[in-house]
Amino acid sequence: MMGRKMRGRGMAASWYGIARTATIDRAGAWAELDDGGTGKIVTGVTEIGEGILTLLAQVAAEEMGIKPEDITIGDNDTARSPEAAHAGATRQTYMIGNSVALACRDARAKLDKELAEHWDVEADSIEAFDGEIWSKGSNLKMSMEEAVDICKKRGVVPVGSGSFTAHGTGLDPVDGSGSPWQAYVFGTQVAEVEVDTVTGEVQVLGIWAAHDVGRAINPRGVEGQIEGGVVQGLGQALMEDYQLEDGHTKTHGFAKYILPTSLDIPEINTVIVEDPDPKSPLGAKGIGEPALVPTAPAIMNAIYDAVGVRITSLPATPEKVLAALQAKAAAGQLEAAE
Amino acid sequence: MSEQTPTDLQLEFQINGRNMKRRAQPHQRLLDFIRDDLALTGAKEGCGAGECGTCSVFVDGKLVKSCLMPVAKANGTKIETIEGLAGWGGDLTPVQKAFHKTGASQCGYCIPGMVMAATSALRENPKADIEEIKERLGGNICRCTGYTKIFEAVEMARDVLSGEANAAVLEADGAGKSYIGNNVRRLDAPSKVAGRLRYAGDMVMPGMLHMQVLRSPHAHALIKSIDTSEAENLPGVACVITADDVPGEDGFGVFVHDQPIMARGRVRYVGEAIAAVTADDMLTAVRAASLIKVEYEPIAAVFDSEEAMQNGAPVVHDYAPDNIVKHIPIRKGDVEQGFADADLVVEQSYDTQAVEHAYLEPEAGIAYVDHDDVVTVVSPSQNITHHRHMLAKIIDRPINKVRFIMSPVGGGFGGKEDMIYQGMLALSAMKTGAPVRLVYTREESIISTAKRHPARITYKMGLKQDGRITAVSFRMISDGGAYGLSTEGVMRKAAILACGPYNIPNVQIDTYGVYTNNTPSGAFRTFGAMQSQFATESHMDICAEKLGLDPFEFRRINMMQNGAVTHTQQQLGSVSIGRVLEAAEKASRWETGPVSMRGQERADLGGDDTRPPCTLGARFRKPGDDDRQEVA
Ligand code: FES
Ligand code: FES
Numbered sequence: 001m002m003g004r005k006m007r008g009r010g011m012a013a014s015w016y017g018i019a020r021t022a023t024i025d026r027a028g029a030w031a032e033l034d035d036g037g038t039g040k041i042v043t044g045v046t047e048i049g050e051g052i053l054t055l056l057a058q059v060a061a062e063e064m065g066i067k068p069e070d071i072t073i074g075d076n077d078t079a080r081s082p083e084a085a086h087a088g089a090t091r092q093t094y095m096i097g098n099s100v101a102l103a104c105r106d107a108r109a110k111l112d113k114e115l116a117e118h119w120d121v122e123a124d125s126i127e128a129f130d131g132e133i134w135s136k137g138s139n140l141k142m143s144m145e146e147a148v149d150i151c152k153k154r155g156v157v158p159v160g161s162g163s164f165t166a167h168g169t170g171l172d173p174v175d176g177s178g179s180p181w182q183a184y185v186f187g188t189q190v191a192e193v194e195v196d197t198v199t200g201e202v203q204v205l206g207i208w209a210a211h212d213v214g215r216a217i218n219p220r221g222v223e224g225q226i227e228g229g230v231v232q233g234l235g236q237a238l239m240e241d242y243q244l245e246d247g248h249t250k251t252h253g254f255a256k257y258i259l260p261t262s263l264d265i266p267e268i269n270t271v272i273v274e275d276p277d278p279k280s281p282l283g284a285k286g287i288g289e290p291a292l293v294p295t296a297p298a299i300m301n302a303i304y305d306a307v308g309v310r311i312t313s314l315p316a317t318p319e320k321v322l323a324a325l326q327a328k329a330a331a332g333q334l335e336a337a338e
Numbered sequence: 339m340s341e342q343t344p345t346d347l348q349l350e351f352q353i354n355g356r357n358m359k360r361r362a363q364p365h366q367r368l369l370d371f372i373r374d375d376l377a378l379t380g381a382k383e384g385c386g387a388g389e390c391g392t393c394s395v396f397v398d399g400k401l402v403k404s405c406l407m408p409v410a411k412a413n414g415t416k417i418e419t420i421e422g423l424a425g426w427g428g429d430l431t432p433v434q435k436a437f438h439k440t441g442a443s444q445c446g447y448c449i450p451g452m453v454m455a456a457t458s459a460l461r462e463n464p465k466a467d468i469e470e471i472k473e474r475l476g477g478n479i480c481r482c483t484g485y486t487k488i489f490e491a492v493e494m495a496r497d498v499l500s501g502e503a504n505a506a507v508l509e510a511d512g513a514g515k516s517y518i519g520n521n522v523r524r525l526d527a528p529s530k531v532a533g534r535l536r537y538a539g540d541m542v543m544p545g546m547l548h549m550q551v552l553r554s555p556h557a558h559a560l561i562k563s564i565d566t567s568e569a570e571n572l573p574g575v576a577c578v579i580t581a582d583d584v585p586g587e588d589g590f591g592v593f594v595h596d597q598p599i600m601a602r603g604r605v606r607y608v609g610e611a612i613a614a615v616t617a618d619d620m621l622t623a624v625r626a627a628s629l630i631k632v633e634y635e636p637i638a639a640v641f642d643s644e645e646a647m648q649n650g651a652p653v654v655h656d657y658a659p660d661n662i663v664k665h666i667p668i669r670k671g672d673v674e675q676g677f678a679d680a681d682l683v684v685e686q687s688y689d690t691q692a693v694e695h696a697y698l699e700p701e702a703g704i705a706y707v708d709h710d711d712v713v714t715v716v717s718p719s720q721n722i723t724h725h726r727h728m729l730a731k732i733i734d735r736p737i738n739k740v741r742f743i744m745s746p747v748g749g750g751f752g753g754k755e756d757m758i759y760q761g762m763l764a765l766s767a768m769k770t771g772a773p774v775r776l777v778y779t780r781e782e783s784i785i786s787t788a789k790r791h792p793a794r795i796t797y798k799m800g801l802k803q804d805g806r807i808t809a810v811s812f813r814m815i816s817d818g819g820a821y822g823l824s825t826e827g828v829m830r831k832a833a834i835l836a837c838g839p840y841n842i843p844n845v846q847i848d849t850y851g852v853y854t855n856n857t858p859s860g861a862f863r864t865f866g867a868m869q870s871q872f873a874t875e876s877h878m879d880i881c882a883e884k885l886g887l888d889p890f891e892f893r894r895i896n897m898m899q900n901g902a903v904t905h906t907q908q909q910l911g912s913v914s915i916g917r918v919l920e921a922a923e924k925a926s927r928w929e930t931g932p933v934s935m936r937g938q939e940r941a942d943l944g945g946d947d948t949r950p951p952c953t954l955g956a957r958f959r960k961p962g963d964d965d966r967q968e969v970a
Contacts, residue, residue: 005951007944008937011889011928012875013897013919015839016867021831044722047526048747048754049445049482054524062517068525076744078726079712086721087744088752088861130513171830171906176668176847179908180834186915188922192943194951206948210921212914220441220487220521227484228444232751232863235693242692242789247557247608247641247855249785254389254479257694257784262475265485267949271921275914282518289864296868297875301889301933304879308935312876313689 002307004198007205010301011190016290017181018166018277019091025166027095028082031060031103033111033151033158034072037131037144039064041100042074044084045092050288051221052092056100058217059282063104065128066144082161090286091166093217094183094277099164101281106160114151114158164280183277183285187211189230191298192266195306200322204234204264204299210271214285223270226291230268233295235260238315349413353378354422362409365621369393369404371412372419379540380420380450380533382748384479384698385780391478392447392698394454395419401458403477420450420533423457433457434531435508436495437488438523444482446530447698447748452478453531456492464500468493469950481696481749526746538717538745539702543773546704547576549766550623551759551776552613552630553786554605557855558639558652561603561612565631569615572629574622576770580613583765586734590757592724592861593826594663596655599732599761605634606654606820607855609786611759616766616774639855643817644794646852654820654853661853663818664826666833668847668905676809676844680800684881688797688873692817693790695862699748700783705763706773713740713764718747720754732761733768740764752861756788756823788823788860791816791851793832793869797877800844805885805895809844812836814870818851819858824865825851832866837905838874839915840896845905883933890923891930 019025029043041060047053057068064071075081084096108128116123121135128134134141151158171178192206209226216222239258243250251257276283296314304310309324346361353376362371369386372378372395384392386405393405396418424430430438433456443449452475459466459474466474471492480488497503510523529535566578581588581602588602589595600611613630617623638652645651646661653659677683703717713735719725722742730740747754759776766774778786793816800809814832818825829849836847849866851859882892897915904910922928929942937943 006937007940008935009926009928009940009942010879011922011926012871012878013839013893013915014867014871014875015835015915016864017831017834021827021834021865044744046744046746047445048718048720048750051441051444051524053526054522057525058517058520058522067513068517068522076722077741078722078743079714079738079741083723085723086755087747087750088720088755089865129516171666171668171834174667175670175907176666176833176905177670177907180830180906184910184913186839186913186918188915188918190922190926190928192926192948203951205951206926206945208922208926208947210918210925212918215518217518218522219519221524224441224444224483224487227486228482229484229863231484232481233868236691236790236868240691240693240696242694242784242857244641244692244856247639247857249608249857251694252781252784253387254385254696254780255387257696259479259481259696260485261477261479262472262485262489263952265472265489265949267947268484268486269925269947271918271925273914273917273921275912275917278911289867293864293868293871294875297872297879300872300876301879305933305935305940306937310876310880312686314691314872 002197004196006195006197006306008302008306009190009192010298010305011188012294012297012301013188014290014293015184015186016293018094018183018185018286019181020089020168022170022178022180023168025091025095025168026163027084027099028163029099029103030082031107031160033064033107033148035148037066037148038070038072039066040072040074041103042081043096043100044076044078044081045087045096046076048087050092050225051218052096055093055097055217055221059097059101060104063101064108065133066131090288090290093284093286094280095164095166097284098280098282099162102162102164103160106162107158110156111147111151111158114154114156115147118150182279185212185285185290187290187294189294189298191302193299193302193306195303195321197307197325200318202238202303202316202321204266207266208269210273211287211291212273212275213287214277215274215283216272217284219272222272222287225287226270227268229291230295231260231265233292234299236314237296237299241315347410351412351415351417353417354419364410366409367405368407368409368412371409372404378419378421379536382447382450390698391455392451394451401455420454424532430528430532432498432508433495436491437531438527439508440487440491440494441524442483442487442491443524443527443530445747445749446535448478448480449530450533452480452488459492460496460499466496479698481698535746537699537748538704539777541704543704543706546773546775547616547618547770548620548623549774549776550615550627551611551762552627554601554608554610554612556605556634556636557608559605559634559636561601561605562633562635564613566613569626569629572622572626574618575626576616576772577766578613578615579762579765579769583769584732587731590728591822592755592824594822597821607857609857611762614762614766616770641854641856643815643852643854646854654855658853663822663851663853664829666829666849668833668845670905670907671844673809673811673844673846677800680808681803682801682884683798684884685798686877686880688795688876690793690869690872692792693862694784695751695753697749697751697753700778700780701759701787702777703760703763704773704775705767707767707771711739713768714743715760715764716743716745717760718745718754719760720750725757725760728757729761729764733764751863753788755861758787788858790862791818791828791859791866791869795873797873799877799881801881801885805887805892807840807842807896810837810842811846814849816851817854817856817859819854819856821858823858823860825859828866832870834906835867836870836874838871839898841898841902879933886932888930889933890919890928893919
């Protein structure tokens, strides 16, 4: 016997490819260790909200040996910066992140060479972190500000460039065979729902999202991407519906096109799994798009667990859930009568 | 706007602590006045209809949606905007710092409004608990963050303000041993939480003109004539452009360049651009656009993707008489044999709907021709590299005479990959020699820009009694709408990933993107993979039930292992599906059991890691119901 409020759980798995599909992907970047021990990086991309600028600053800081806040990020401009191409396809961390890492290594190598000669040590003994630079196994150590100054006084501006390539191949037009991506990620989500059998309304109370991201450069940023993806998935699962009638939009504002608001948000429990990418300097893969793939099916599977109706047509609006419950009840009565 | 007219209003008010006396025009909303006249652009226009909260300000201490308030009502009031919370160069407030600390801002477009709503919540009730905080933020939409880090920020600020938490929690975590794997606070957050970051629609240039686009009311029609003379003669109008003004090869798209900058002889969907007016101010541009006379001859249209594939269906593009944008086939093994070998064959069809990106920042941009004759477009484009290539051909200029600058993107999700308006801006800047700005209204953004491809999927899976999958046939038909945009790529990704991370010896996958006279479909976060895997993961559950298996167990039986060969016959290296299955199972305390309606018997429900349900019907909105809850 069903009560009014029924709870249930469902799960769904997923996979996704990183960067452009079935083609070679590439991105370039420039870097400079600058006066005052600061750093400059230039690549043709800007923030679309995912946190790429912070991530690039972290990568550059780590590679240059300085602080993220001491990184200046240059123009996102086709006339002033090298090609980074599009901000999409879960390619920012992978493509731009790695090209920046390579550019910074290039710049650092020039600085290290000068400093090694200055100190009379091997260049590969030189390490730097958080604004300080030293030669391993010695007491030679100075600030990055001094190191850049010395490098420049020796006549060298420590600049570098990087180009990163991801080797995808096209698909065969007949059997589709090919290697579309060099890096894949996998994810699994569990949803817990409550279904109101009188109104048909579904509330998502909990989501557990486990995603492989390769290497989490900024774990909090990864969580943010997963939370945002889950909620977009929830919107598509339960309420969002762009409707047309003979080509005319019926949902032309947010009063008709319903989006998730603060009251619709489940507790989102994120688990970051790290399976580093062996084909790139950073080992990071990506999370922007894959985060929302399993959400809607996990919710539909949870609705089934709760009330035994399978919604195969999105979104699972209250009307649709009610209709399915009524159809199920009618079928049950029929069975009972037989 | 500078000329005084007898109808001008005289206003006296205080804003961010400063007393002011200003003129305003009666048609202005408080939002227009703050943004256009006072150049305080922290408050944004996300919808213009009171539904999103991006325009939130305080008027006499009360949180107000400034897009709903006529400016006349602001006379004699005290106004506080996001810029007033922490003055320029001033220290951020604890609420702003908490947003910075928790990573509560992503694109940032909703954030000034969110910070205002959060500030209001804690002013109204410094002890607000999480449920009350959620209620009080109920009038503010965020499309990026999933709200979770915003809730965390408001709770953190509450605790710091009440003294329950030390203010040090708001500060950075520190370097540790590495900046990789480190929760470095977002570098862009201070500019977002303070409302300082300027998006394209917030930018102004000296001598800037304003653009209004005229759009098609028909889904499919021939354009017999366009008469722009009356519009051109209206005082204040600088130029009107149509397809005739395109000097080069007119066509753009991510894969196939089938879309003209403005309709060329024929319109293919409602909302397609026909012409664009550039004028001294928006009102004049809007008035002039209404004076353009277009003679249409409506022709047969097609609105259903499967009907569009039938013989004799209206043809949307002459180059594709079958209306197929792209068909992607994938074949592996022998599916017929696979089904013959199966103990069980399960068939089901699935549908997914069209979805709006609903980034809070509507499309916007500024174009100008610089001193070196470089045609420059500043816009939240997700692909300046490709846009530069296309625009150079369209306006017939060398590639280094075209420059794209990517402005901060107020949410993209794939929806800003298409060069749908940058061409019109460039042409008008070239024609007028002045900077030209275009800002879409929310309605314009919804009706005329790309959506997530709706899909119809037919699924057939063969299985052995022990749970192994022997074969899958998968067919997906997707409505690509009137133009190609990203449809080809979306069909490809949907196909490659269709059958999930499972070992399936025999596979037959077909995805079809189809032209119709609906709003075009385009790139949207997951690029088709959400649609195809929705079907797969629903189907997996149906099959697990028939086999009496736990859903995790059933997936483990079939999952790819290290070195697996995919459906496109690519050999993989390390495969982490087993690890993520285990991680989700463990984290959720999943109670193992076969798929069935077992919610009533489960012991794993309602843990601390779930939220309590909302009260009965409080949030129940019927589709078509115009009222949204207005809490804040
Ligand atoms: S712009 Fe005012 S509520 Fe959306
Ligand atoms: S951060 Fe809220 S809409 Fe983008």
